[in-house]
Amino acid sequence: MIAGPQRATILRRAVRVTVAASVGFYPLLYGAGLPVAALYALFAPIAMGLLSVVPGSGPQRAAVMLRALPPALVLATLGTLLAVDTWAAVGGMLVIGFLLAFVAVAGPRPAGIAPGLQLFYILACFPPYAPDTLVERLAGLTAGALLLAASETLLPDPAAPSYRERLAAALDEAARGAAPGGVAPERLRDAGSTLRLADVPPAERPAGAGRADRALEQAGRSARRLLDQLATLAEAPSAPADPETAALLGRVAELCTACARFLRTGSRPPPAGALEKAMRGFQADRVRLASGPP
Structure with missing residues (x-):
């Protein structure tokens, strides 16, 4: 039927x-x-x-x-x-x-x-x-x-959301999941599922050989991985977050918001390498704490 x-x-x-x-x-x-x-x-x-x-x-x-x-x-x-x-x-x-x-x-x-x-x-x-x-x-x-x-x-058909719009919405959800208070794990995983190419209309799939399509497809996979990790973190037993972890999650939320805004408007792109810099700082703090005096 x-x-x-x-x-x-x-x-x-x-x-x-x-x-x-x-x-x-x-x-x-x-x-x-x-x-x-x-x-x-x-x-x-x-x-x-x-x-x-x-x-x-x-x-x-x-x-x-x-x-x-x-x-x-x-x-x-x-x-x-x-x-x-x-x-x-x-x-x-x-x-x-x-x-x-x-x-x-x-x-x-x-x-x-x-x-x-x-x-x-x-x-x-x-x-x-x-x-x-x-x-x-x-x-x-x-x-x-x-x-x-x-x-x-x-006589057009109703327009379906583009992959850029889906990716921007998923990044907004990731930003809320990384912020204090978080988001329910089910919502995070549902947001990630909207980026599966099998669930995207064929016209909106980034399936071409050009740089833009390849970049969108890779960004979608990265966003799905991030949302899955945030959902796993939300399901973990609650524990007081250390300042370094809270700072890293805050930086992730800021960058997700900036990327979503850039996907929608095309202006003010996030700085290149910002997340890698935050991760290196987090790892350096971990090493310093681990090697410090007991």
């Missing part, structure tokens, strides 16, 4: 594809008398909006579709020209299939639109071989893609 929110998402997706396909197909077929353009205007929303699962909000999906339009035009052109010979079309399919499969390394959105791009090549390869209809094909494809992008913008 599909849950209510998922049903609503499916319904909105169906409405977007139906509106884009209908608005492109009927005017081109019955108004302009261009059956080939109408076919491609009908197929483009189906390929990019229904048979391709592009994660993200409406504007994000629209941007992906607009960026995918030039490659789609190139693939439709190649399919139209290579349809002159079966083996040429097969060879093109092998090369294009490999390249589109490799696109997945760029992140979930390029990987999501790849099946639709491949379908444009496949449709153009279907007989009959008609290079004289290339302009109509490209015009219909362009119209369908633009209409679908407009539908994605006008």
